[in-house]
Amino acid sequence: MAIEEAPSLLRLFNPEHAADPYAFYRDLRERSPVFYDRMMRSWVVLGYEEISALSKDSRLSGARIESFHEQLPAAARAELQPLKEALSDMMVFHEPPRHTRLRNLIRPGLTPRFIRQMRPVIEEITESLLDRVVEQGRMDIIHDFSEPLTRGVIARLAGVPDHAVHLLEHWQGLLLEFFAQSRKEIPRVTRLREVFDEGAEERRAGTGSDFFTQLIAEQVQRGDYTEDEVFANFLLLIDAGQATTTHLIGNAVLALIRNPDQLELLRDRPDHGLKAAHELLRYDSSVQFTTRVAQTDIDVLGKRIPQDESVTLVLGSGNRDPRKYKDPDRLDITRGAADHLSFGHGIHYCLGAALAVAEVEIALRALLQRTKELQLLVEQPKWQDNINFRFLTSLPVGFKKVL
Template sequence: MDSETLLSRITDYANRPDPYPLYTELREAGPAVRQADGSYLVGTYHHLAALLHDPRMSADERSRTASSPSKETKDPSFLRLDDPEHHRLRRLAMRPFGPPHSPGRVNAMREEIARITTELVEALPTGRQIDIVDDFAYPLPVTVICRLLGVPREDEPLFRGWADALVASADMRPDEDTTEQDQAGNQARIDMNQYLLDLAGRRHGNPTGDMLSAFVNEPDPSLRLTPEELAATATLLLIAGHETTVNLITNGVLTLLRQPEHLNRLHGEPALLPRAVEELLRYEPPVQMRERVPLADIEVAGTTIPAGTSVILVLASGNRDPRRFHEPDRFDPTRPDNEHLAFGSGIHLCYGAPLARIEADTALGALMPRLTTARLVQDPPPYRQNAMLRGPRHVPVQW
């Protein structure tokens, strides 16, 4: 088929269960493939890695000179900003989360993550059909990220509707009218931002040991986030902190149930689980693609991409590139040299990666004994609409 339709076909919901043949077609069509809407797709590992580290590639949507298949907030978080503003906001967001200022924050969550996981697994009924997403993979990371930020437990259900609307509004749908989704996403952003600012206001002068408390009680004025920055940062952490982990856990369960030989091996050799999580990140990455914009004309393997053009970096394609990975379409939980692109690379490398790894390792380890006797009720299961944050919407399992 015409390579200029690749983006339309990748984002077509009919291809959500298995986009990987399209990624093969992308890699064969060339390192940089122009689309009918004027954007470019890049899907080869080494070119993706180079562009992720190239300072001429902007993450800021305001660098575009033309329309884009993706949409972002008008007040972007640091995820969609460039240095030096990106560095400033990311550094402030990192202070209460990780090294060097809070080196023990994530590691200290291990015990609570294990407790939450055990409670969820023990609540799953036996001899009945369950939904891995609704009954386990969603509640775990949303509970964890809400605890980290300091969201009261009784308010956790509020975030599912907001998160669904925001994720839907950020999806790539080049051939569809997304006015309704955009309006719903904008309203969800307003509601979530206001909720978080109100909650942060209650923590000012009354810290409770969580990240919101740390943000609003920072004694150094030069290290404080403005209200707008606080709302954008907290919203990003809530969305990114659970949406991707839900997909990682769910894709992991789905992959292991489809390949019982690996499931049984991991059950018998739990020490292999951390390596298996890395392989799951390569094999079925939760984030399939990201957008960048060149600040100057840039050449990719002989193709010149004009400044201001939308460039879609198909990370999931790079993770299956045979020029980088041996037998890339084979799931191998003992794979060596597994430098995947699931968390991106360069200055925008996902800072929540250590937490996601702990959650996935803990979740799959706790599920393992019961997965060995479980079976998929529907394969492929129904998927979420979003092509960028790809994962099943439900995974019905006979438990």
């Protein structure tokens, strides 16, 4: 008699699941939408409604930087201290009241008007990148288009001066580096702090001309924020707004190429751009999980999650839950899926969501307006070896220029 393997998200590292995790999620969800993953030592939640509810449940906490750091050996704690300090002041790793206070540093500035101000910046960078490649008839969507696009947008938004923009290249995510106990990003963070400090006086006075100064000027002058707190959330803009958006665009292009009817529909109906962006985020998000810690015992679908245990909310699974979305494995750019889970829910809903959606929408519209007969130049694109982040290593495509 065969022994059934214990369910675990770590099986996503298996080659048959790595390229497409969604069938695996479906099997897990049908077996048990809530289960304890012994290999990950975390409770796993797979259904849309449960993820949505738990994302807004104050009994779960995102504050996990300090506890992870404290459990490390003394030498590792010392080496990771600079990274830990930067992460510890980011709003996403706190709960109210400190989360509210830190979120209020940036949230009031991210108005619809501010996003409208950013759209011409996104359009300008998008067009300049396409100008470089349209005559060639081929490009790598990640390396030639989406990564330099998001880097350029974030550099302008965060106020990174031209001489320091190279510090944003090949950004992969500070949280990932921290939990992997990697020291390689510490020199980059240190250098960015030096660049940040160069503009401290103008930023405090509200006289800086960059978008970041405009974004926080009123809050900094009215609130009592330390330079460490302002820097940490400057880093958060870079960390959250670059790599994940780079790969949202890459995953969206791949999905459209594999669904040519939807690609042609979007080309013919650019007015569907906003709906299409949200549907593409639902269909294949670049972030698959988010993790919380239970502050008290919590009952979910008849399972009791004990206090202090880890809870993994599988956003990618919830986005394909048939209880929420009809025919969820079908890409439908007219669906209207703005309630997807890719940006989270509740107080930890991504502050940069509107900007990310604008980047996806503008990038796809320009790409489809200026190219035709878009096709993959490899049979199977390769994914980075990480089960939480759906990041392509590259996405080479061929096309013809629209005359």
